[in-house]
Amino acid sequence: MTHDRVEVSDSPLDVASLYQWALLPECGAVVLFSGTVRDHAEGRTDVTSLTYEAYGEAAMKKMQEVIDEARRRFPTVGRVALVHRLGELQLTESSVVVVASAPHRPEAFDAARFCIDALKQSVPIWKKEEWSGGSDWGTNAVSPMSPSAVRDDSIRVST
Numbered sequence: 001m002t003h004d005r006v007e008v009s010d011s012p013l014d015v016a017s018l019y020q021w022a023l024l025p026e027c028g029a030v031v032l033f034s035g036t037v038r039d040h041a042e043g044r045t046d047v048t049s050l051t052y053e054a055y056g057e058a059a060m061k062k063m064q065e066v067i068d069e070a071r072r073r074f075p076t077v078g079r080v081a082l083v084h085r086l087g088e089l090q091l092t093e094s095s096v097v098v099v100a101s102a103p104h105r106p107e108a109f110d111a112a113r114f115c116i117d118a119l120k121q122s123v124p125i126w127k128k129e130e131w132s133g134g135s136d137w138g139t140n141a142v143s144p145m146s147p148s149a150v151r152d153d154s155i156r157v158s159t
Helices: 015-022 056-073 105-122
Strands: 004-009 029-036 047-054 080-085 087-090 094-102 125-131 134-137
Touching: 004 056, 015 029, 015 080, 015 094, 029 105, 047 056, 047 080, 056 080, 056 105, 080 105, 094 105
Parallel strands: 004 080
Antiparallel strands: 029 094, 047 087, 047 125, 080 094, 125 134
């Protein structure tokens, strides 16, 4: 059984099943992050929906690289899932889910935090915002970087 799960999907994300999948007898901690569609973005107060686009194969390859880097930084991590929704999503729908299990909570929290930060910085998934006055691509887009280049001072790197 694999300990990595990488998916992009046009269907709603099943948060509960991702949590259940991450459970392992040797892991006493499971951290689950679900990013949801909210009604605002930078400079926009009336967002009504988001549309995510990606070339699935390339996105999944980069998502696996994120997991590989998380495993390098946090070697005790058990299972890790990175799942991203594509297509049009309505307010409160989950657009991305990250799950990390580990023997102890610090590693599970740190691995999950690294994974969502690295996914946002390195995986080529594009977000289009819809609001009452029109639509446009997200305002905080950055050029993708390698997961190994992602830095975050709030994450403790295991050595």
